[in-house]
Amino acid sequence: MIVQFLKDRLGGSKPKASRVEVMAARPFRNPAVSWARETRDENAPPIALLKIPRRKDKFGNLMAKIFRLPEYRRLELDEIGSDVWELCDGETPVESLTKAICDRYKLNRRQAETSVTAYLKMLAERNLIALKAGQGQRTTDARVDKKRKSAAGTKRHRTI
């Protein structure tokens, strides 16, 4: 019990969402990140170029001063990643997003689901997106709701 309490306090145990919950969740982009599609290769479709602002808290400012960090960090997504990013609009559930990728790149459902969820997880770990629970869906873990609320209200976004 004590171990569990410590784990919860230290953030060691992450809330687990079922496959159904994940598929119904709607990913949305971190509003602090600005982005645009740009053409890098004439033979390839335009890709998403993200501008990620640096941390603006005391520690971030100090580090920026010491290391002369730029205000923004640039990140280029690949072709499929750009499509996924564009669909992270807070309206499209992961299931529809997966279906769109399936249709566009002619992948089977399982292939697309594995790739898209892994990619979304990576984006969420970098605080570039967060997931809203699906409509009419009850999350089983109170921490999920708590995290979701804090993600929506602050500049740092977390995933369920």
Place this chain on the structure above:
Amino acid sequence: MRIIGWQGFTLETPESCDLTGYSGDFKSGYFRVDDSEELSVEIRWGTESERSKKEPDPEARRDTYFQSLQKEARKKKLSVQTKESDAPKRTQRPERLVSGFTWTGDKKAYGVAWYCRTCRRMTLAQVMGPRSGKSGIGNTAEAILGSIVCHSDDPEWRVWAIYDLQTQIPAEYDLVSQQLMNVYLRLTFARGAARLSVEQWSLANVARRGAYLDLWLAANAKGEMRQARYTVDETETQGHPAIALTGGPAFGTPMMELMKQASRMQMPATRFSAQAWECEDSNKLYLIEGMRTFRGRDWVGDVVRRTLCHTNI
């Protein structure tokens, strides 16, 4: 319905099902197919020795399975009710001795055990699903169990069908290695020193992006092509522009392998052939390649003809 083919078995499953586990070989093994939610299919098999004169009893096999189920349930502190039942009609075939069963524990399962006199394999197949509710699996289970075939009608060929790959390989070749990744599949078969591989890449338009096919394959193929030196010719496969590669083993390590084969008193595999193409309709790249002995038959062309690309979509 989706066709799954593995180690001589073929079955029809709902579209959402795919291979999720496997072990063993043609003689004895196991594989599992599921839809990543509730429905799953398991097939276990073992081959009876050609020397044994007595036909094995599927009822005895079923009882052994019931005992192992009970043992497992006791460990997990669950209760399991096992029951003999009539096997679905479509599973009852002239060459089979059949015994049906069901069990209910944390899931509900419908199964059949049978011994096939043609392929001499004792098979235990079961379809598992939720215990109760609207989504009862009775009809689905019957359809899936009825569709299971344990040997092909054409004894020379075996169907291999997983994910989006569906092909046929000569029955004399056994699966020796496989790589089943999310967007890349490779199955390698062997018969003595001869090798035959099927490779498939998804997302062809993104991966290749206009590169010459032979150059792209030289950098990305993981089968026999890596061990070969070859010449490239243009050809056509299933309506797609393709390349045909012919040659022999490359210098260095592949040559050492030839020496090893010769030292094992095997006829060394000295001929390489392959065909590769991009199917734009299915957005996939295919490479069928083989290394064979001087006198060995070149199966590559036949396997290419029996590999489905856009036709199954």
